[in-house]
Amino acid sequence: xxxxxxxxxxxxxxxxxxxxxxxxxxxxxxxxxxxxxxxxxxxxxxxxxxxxxxxxxxxxxxxxxxxxxxxxxxxxxxxxxxxxxxxxxxxxxxxxxxxxxxxxxxxxxxxxxxxxxxxxxxxxxxxxxxxxxxxxxxxxxxxxxxxxxxxxxxxxxxxxxxxxxxxxxxxxxxxxxxxxxxxxxxxxxxxxxxxxxxxxxxxxxxxxxxxxxxxxxxxxxxxxxxxxxxxxxxxxxxxxxxxxxxxxxxxxxxxxxxxxxxxxxxxxxxxxxxxxxxxxxx
Amino acid sequence: xxxxxxxxxxxxxxxxxxxxxxxxxxxxxxxxxxxxxxxxxxxxxxxxxxxxxxxxxxxxxxxxxxxxxxxxxxxxxxxxxxxxxxxxxxxxxxxxxxxxxxxxxxxxxxxxxxxxxxxxxxxxxxxxxxxxxxxxxxxxxxxxxxxxxxxxxxxxxxxxxxxxxxxxxxxxxxxxxxxxxxxxxxxxxxxxxxxxxxxxxxxxxxxxxxxxxxxxxxxxxxxxxxxxxxxxxxxxxxxxxxxxxxxxxxxxxxxxxxxxxxxxxxxxxxxxxxxxxxxxxxxxxxxxxxxxxxxxxxxxxxxxxxxxxxxxxxxxxxxxxxxxxxxxxxxxxxxxxxxxxxxxxxxxxxxxxxxxxxxxxxxxxxxxxxxxxxxxxxxxxxxxxxxxxxxxxxxxxxxxxxxx
Ligand SMILES: Cc1ncc(COP(=O)(O)O)c(C=O)c1O
Numbered sequence: 114x115x116x117x118x119x120x121x122x123x124x125x126x127x128x129x130x131x132x133x134x135x136x137x138x139x140x141x142x143x144x145x146x147x148x149x150x151x152x153x154x155x156x157x158x159x160x161x162x163x164x165x166x167x168x169x170x171x172x173x174x175x176x177x178x179x180x181x182x183x184x185x186x187x188x189x190x191x192x193x194x195x196x197x198x199x200x201x202x203x204x205x206x207x208x209x210x211x212x213x214x215x216x217x218x219x220x221x222x223x224x225x226x227x228x229x230x231x232x233x234x235x236x237x238x239x240x241x242x243x244x245x246x247x248x249x250x251x252x253x254x255x256x257x258x259x260x261x262x263x264x265x266x267x268x269x270x271x272x273x274x275x276x277x278x279x280x281x282x283x284x285x286x287x288x289x290x291x292x293x294x295x296x297x298x299x300x301x302x303x304x305x306x307x308x309x310x311x312x313x314x315x316x317x318x319x320x321x322x323x324x325x326x327x328x329x330x331x332x333x334x335x336x337x338x339x340x341x342x343x344x345x346x347x348x349x350x351x352x353x354x355x356x357x358x359x360x361x362x363x364x365x366x367x368x369x370x371x372x373x374x375x376x377x378x379x380x381x382x383x384x385x386x387x388x389x390x391x392x393x394x395x
Numbered sequence: 396x397x398x399x400x401x402x403x404x405x406x407x408x409x410x411x412x413x414x415x416x417x418x419x420x421x422x423x424x425x426x427x428x429x430x431x432x433x434x435x436x437x438x439x440x441x442x443x444x445x446x447x448x449x450x451x452x453x454x455x456x457x458x459x460x461x462x463x464x465x466x467x468x469x470x471x472x473x474x475x476x477x478x479x480x481x482x483x484x485x486x487x488x489x490x491x492x493x494x495x496x497x498x499x500x501x502x503x504x505x506x507x508x509x510x511x512x513x514x515x516x517x518x519x520x521x522x523x524x525x526x527x528x529x530x531x532x533x534x535x536x537x538x539x540x541x542x543x544x545x546x547x548x549x550x551x552x553x554x555x556x557x558x559x560x561x562x563x564x565x566x567x568x569x570x571x572x573x574x575x576x577x578x579x580x581x582x583x584x585x586x587x588x589x590x591x592x593x594x595x596x597x598x599x600x601x602x603x604x605x606x607x608x609x610x611x612x613x614x615x616x617x618x619x620x621x622x623x624x625x626x627x628x629x630x631x632x633x634x635x636x637x638x639x640x641x642x643x644x645x646x647x648x649x650x651x652x653x654x655x656x657x658x659x660x661x662x663x664x665x666x667x668x669x670x671x672x673x674x675x676x677x678x679x680x681x682x683x684x685x686x687x688x689x690x691x692x693x694x695x696x697x698x699x700x701x702x703x704x705x706x707x708x709x710x711x712x713x714x715x716x717x718x719x720x721x722x723x724x725x726x727x728x729x730x731x732x733x734x735x736x737x738x739x740x741x742x743x744x745x746x747x748x749x750x751x752x753x754x755x756x757x758x759x760x761x762x763x764x765x766x767x768x769x770x771x772x773x774x775x776x777x778x779x780x781x782x783x784x785x786x787x788x789x790x791x792x793x794x795x796x797x798x799x
Contacts, residue, residue: 115699122703125700125703126704126707128773131772142775146695146736146737146740146776147736147737148736149697149716149717149718149723149725149736149740150697150718151775151776152775153775171773171774171775172773172774172775173695173696173697173773173775173776174700174718175697175698175699175700175716175718176699176700176703178697179700179773250723250724251723274723278723281723281724282723282724
């Protein structure tokens with residue numbers, strides 16, 4: 114049984130501001146019926162003062178999704194649009210006296226609905242899917258994940274799943290989540306953008322191959338094995354590293370791209386930013 | 396507020412007669428049944444009686460029963476015995492809708508290099524017998540198939556499966572944790588090699604189980620230790636709980652007609668009543684099913700929310716929704732059946748027992764419509780008493796595997 118605070122239960126049992134505002138100035142929709150939670154937020158704005166006069170929600174989801182939606186509407190009513198945009202998902206959770214870690218994605222959903230409603234109010238196009246979709250099970254993008262990691266100071270892949278749901282389905286994107294997390298935490302450049310400040314240390318060809326071998330066996334292979342996959346180093350030719358990807362993931366083209374990205378990312382970060390990974394066709 | 400407990404597949408209330416039978420073994424009858432003195436002797440006699448009662452419930456010989464600590468241990472013992480006694484065989488057959496006690500063993504075996512076939516089910520949760528038959532090979536060490544599904548109550552044709560396996564000399568284990576005590580079981584007329592059961596599903600306490608091991612079947616113990624249970628499970632017997640399970644078995648046997656009469660009638664009435672709520676459906680084969688279980692989806696609302704409102708009104712139930720499973724995806728059983736996600740998220744399992752009353756069913760039927768309405772009034776997918784699906788939130792805009 115989840116440990117919900119009395120405030121969560123209060124907002125769940127007696128949700129505030131249910132429905133649709135009488136004059137829709139902004140509307141935000143996040144989630145979906147099939148994903149298990151969905152929220153529609155509508156706001157009515159006093160345009161002269163840029164103040165949110167009224168906010169209402171409709172939510173399909175668990176108790177904490179409903180409570181987070183209810184809390185959000187209470188928090189933004191009477192605020193200027195800019196003030197409202199300063200509300201973080203943690204603020205929503207705090208307002209409710211805290212949420213179980215596994216349920217933090219409900220607060221993130223609230224915050225995203227607010228952003229979407231404000232964008233809509235300001236006449237901006239509905240937020241298109243920005244950046245690459247990393248988690249295909251729940252449609253979570255790289256950008257969303259990076260943002261949530263920074264805003265909530267996340268330090269583990271498990272937390273990313275708790276906050277964004279990414280990785281909570283088939284689990285194939287877990288290695289990529291790990292790479293994103295590393296990149297954000299260590300402020301490493303993202304895929305392919307090279308690394309201008311830090312020139313790669315000079316290495317002999319032998320040392321370099323040894324290091325590539327080590328990174329693959331100690332870093333990359335264990336991450337892949339967790340999902341039933343595996344990797345084998347086939348050859349190293351200058352900057353080109355040839356690998357064979359195997360196991361549970363190898364039949365799925367989408368995951369292959371993800372895997373290759375992950376391998377590239379790790380090798381670039383730990384060996385040389387100029388490395389190119391190629392998959393062997395054996 | 397009075398509690399209406401409709402979650403008897405999760406666990407049952409210990410019967411007062413069971414508790415009564417157990418108490419002396421926490422007090423004056425504290426002997427070790429292996430001891431060669433009168434304190435041991437009186438306890439050994441009680442164990443023999445308990446074993447007879449359990450054997451009577453499942454139609455086997457007393458010496459074919461091995462006591463364990465729970466259903467999960469029984470499943471583990473069966474799987475590992477089958478593999479260890481046939482070390483050359485590297486293939487396991489099971490189904491997609493097993494309890495985690497089996498599923499997670501299968502996943503582990505896969506990592507150890509075993510080949511595992513998980514046979515699928517159809518939309519009603521019925522086992523694909525053709526796929527099962529095709530999957531049997533000379534390399535198959537074990538077929539382990541659930542008897543009664545804990546989420547839907549759907550029964551698998553263990554008689555047929557047993558015959559298929561016996562013809563081919565393949566060991567057949569069935570997880571009957573949900574079946575024992577709810578339907579008649581007569582092992583001497585079935586081709587089942589091992590069968591797992593658990594006390595807390597039939598009004599005995601948690602922490603006692605048993606494994607039936609057919610006479611003549613090669614067996615390697617899971618718990619290696621003393622000579623207890625004929626060397627098939629080491630460890631001094633959990634005497635009070637074994638006695639409790641014996642009493643529970645005796646009661647269950649006597650109550651089978653009531654379970655399949657009165658309990659079934661209550662379940663059917665509850666189900667019929669709930670189906671009157673719009674956009675509601677039963678998950679699973681209503682014909683070939685446990686008498687006490689129904690699994691119902693209330694579309695456009697989410698299971699955890701339903702459970703909390705029910706709980707607030709005194710009703711205990713469970714759900715196959717993602718939010719209650721602790722994972723982010725709905726129940727593997729409902730997914731294997733191809734229940735649409737929209738319905739799986741709002742699935743509720745109601746499981747009855749002889750402890751339930753007609754008045755409770757009436758009360759539950761009075762509570763449910765209000766709970767569902769309250770949540771649908773909040774839902775973006777519901778308007779004026781009907782689904783409102785002209786809505787961008789229906790599916791997400793990515794190539795989401797959940798929707799597809
Ligand atoms: C089908 C099935 N198998 C195994 C078990 C595990 O039994 P136990 O809780 O005694 O380990 C359960 C109960 O949760 C069950 O429903």
